[in-house]
Amino acid sequence: MTVRPGNWVTGSIPSYSVNRVVDLFCGAGGLSEGFRQAGYQVTVGNDNDPDACATFAANFLQARTIYGSIRDHGIRGEALDAGAGAEVVIGGPPCQGFSQVRNHARLIDDPRNSLYREFVRAVAHLRPRVVVMENVPGLQQMGVKEQVLQDLALDGEYQVSAQLVDAADFGVPQTRKRLVFIGVHRSLGASPPALGGTGATAALDLARRNGDTPVYYELSGRTLVAPSLLERLLDPEDLGIVTASQAIGDLEWLRAGDRADERSLEELPTAASAYQRLLRARPAGVIRNVSVPRMNADTAMRLAGVPQGGNHRDLDEALLGRYLTGQKWGPSNGSGRLTRRHYYAYRRLHPSAWSWTINTKADSVYHYLQPRALSVREFARLQSFPDRFVFTTDSRRGMRPGRIDGGAAHSRYRQVGNAVPPLLARAVAQALYEVLPAAAASPAVPEAAQLKLLTDGPVSPARAG
Numbered sequence: 083m084t085v086r087p088g089n090w091v092t093g094s095i096p097s098y099s100v101n102r103v104v105d106l107f108c109g110a111g112g113l114s115e116g117f118r119q120a121g122y123q124v125t126v127g128n129d130n131d132p133d134a135c136a137t138f139a140a141n142f143l144q145a146r147t148i149y150g151s152i153r154d155h156g157i158r159g160e161a162l163d164a165g166a167g168a169e170v171v172i173g174g175p176p177c178q179g180f181s182q183v184r185n186h187a188r189l190i191d192d193p194r195n196s197l198y199r200e201f202v203r204a205v206a207h208l209r210p211r212v213v214v215m216e217n218v219p220g221l222q223q224m225g226v227k228e229q230v231l232q233d234l235a236l237d238g239e240y241q242v243s244a245q246l247v248d249a250a251d252f253g254v255p256q257t258r259k260r261l262v263f264i265g266v267h268r269s270l271g272a273s274p275p276a277l278g279g280t281g282a283t284a285a286l287d288l289a290r291r292n293g294d295t296p297v298y299y300e301l302s303g304r305t306l307v308a309p310s311l312l313e314r315l316l317d318p319e320d321l322g323i324v325t326a327s328q329a330i331g332d333l334e335w336l337r338a339g340d341r342a343d344e345r346s347l348e349e350l351p352t353a354a355s356a357y358q359r360l361l362r363a364r365p366a367g368v369i370r371n372v373s374v375p376r377m378n379a380d381t382a383m384r385l386a387g388v389p390q391g392g393n394h395r396d397l398d399e400a401l402l403g404r405y406l407t408g409q410k411w412g413p414s415n416g417s418g419r420l421t422r423r424h425y426y427a428y429r430r431l432h433p434s435a436w437s438w439t440i441n442t443k444a445d446s447v448y449h450y451l452q453p454r455a456l457s458v459r460e461f462a463r464l465q466s467f468p469d470r471f472v473f474t475t476d477s478r479r480g481m482r483p484g485r486i487d488g489g490a491a492h493s494r495y496r497q498v499g500n501a502v503p504p505l506l507a508r509a510v511a512q513a514l515y516e517v518l519p520a521a522a523a524s525p526a527v528p529e530a531a532q533l534k535l536l537t538d539g540p541v542s543p544a545r546a547g
């Protein structure tokens with residue numbers, strides 16, 4: 083495995099750290115997974131979505147999963163009791179309201195935004211050594227960031243920073259900008275650590291070429307350091323900057339409409355990149371979450387007109403009609419043409435670049451080679467979840483509090499699309515080694531054993547306190 087700066091996953095890991103973590107709004111557990119990989123012990127996860135809770139519970143066997151709204155007095159009490167004494171509180175309160183801010187009044191009125199105050203309330207109760215809160219960059223607008231910084235500081239008890247990062251700079255094969263708040267308790271006498279990545283997203287760009295030839299996309303550099311970063315990006319052994327094909331190239335054989343959600347590992351070709359080896363580590367005999375949605379004939383026609391790395395901008399006039407093959411599907415908009423609402427739906431990956439930002443819908447990106455959407459597993463690979471991390475749902479049918487309608491398949495995509503990429507979370511967790519004293523030695527931390535499998539190499543010796 084190549085070890086270079088920015089290869090977060092090869093950094094040193096304290097094998098005995100028992101810094102305990104409480105994850106609020108835990109979702110499937112992307113943030114928790116990163117902390118676990120960095121050697122922390124995730125003890126509590128709370129979410130009000132029963133399906134996300136089922137996934138969290140299935141993947142964090144040692145943690146207590148608490149299903150229910152944090153606004154509920156009883157649930158909040160249960161989470162706070164279970165988390166008493168935790169050194170670290172992490173969380174990603176829902177962000178819909180912040181992501182499309184139109185005016186300040188709406189922002190304040192949006193009940194979804196008040197959930198972050200529940201996070202602050204929990205921090206005020208638990209008084210952990212360190213706090214990490216993740217959210218969308220839209221939160222930087224209109225003074226909200228300043229408000230959050232102030233709230234999380236708890237009248238000077240915590241020193242808090244807000245850093246805008248892109249997951250692709252931390253070995254995630256996807257551009258995904260996020261605002262990360264880190265609060266450090268003043269008793270530690272330290273400032274929040276800086277999150278340094280490779281800087282690849284600032285230096286490299288997928289440029290649209292439009293000359294005599296049909297439109298195509300290719301990587302180009304914006305800065306002087308770009309050539310070396312491009313070389314790293316294209317090196318399949320480099321874990322610091324990762325392309326879409328390095329991430330999912332071993333699943334290219336999946337086809338639209340494949341229904342089997344579990345396949346034998348024997349069907350997979352040999353891993354062709356360090357990233358595939360990393361995420362495939364841990365033999366389980368099968369690879370899960372690999373079924374692929376069907377595709378309607380109109381979408382297939384349109385995608386054939388989009389080059390790798392392209393999007394709706396590349397569609398010929400003839401492909402912009404609402405219905406192409408005569409088959410009526412989805413709601414008609416009366417105009418006979420695609421509207422802006424459809425635009426995000428025709429984003430095709432480029433094999434030699436990181437992915438577009440994925441969202442909670444299966445059609446948010448399409449495969450670079452095959453005319454198809456991605457399986458949940460490919461979504462998860464683009465989010466840097468290891469293959470051993472399985473996405474599931476609560477088997478109880480029907481509407482339950484916190485469940486978002488749309489069915490089990492949609493729920494799995496949503497859980498992945500909502501998550502913090504574990505490798506980004508892991509980089510944050512590793513940066514915190516700087517400020518967190520290592521806790522007392524514990525010979526039997528299950529996470530450490532998992533890390534050994536994940537890192538494909540020896541777990542480093544215990545860090546000095």
Ligand SMILES: C[S@@+](CC[C@H](N)C(=O)[O-])C[C@H]1O[C@@H](n2cnc3c(N)ncnc32)[C@H](O)[C@@H]1O
Pocket residue numbers: 107108109110111112113114128129130131134150151152153173174175176177197484497500501502503
């Ligand atoms: C952005 S997602 C969190 C993703 C998670 N940090 C991860 O990395 O996988 C926000 C989560 O907040 C949960 N949520 C929304 N309202 C809630 C509430 N009232 N109480 C608890 N959780 C809630 C949602 O179900 C969703 O899973």
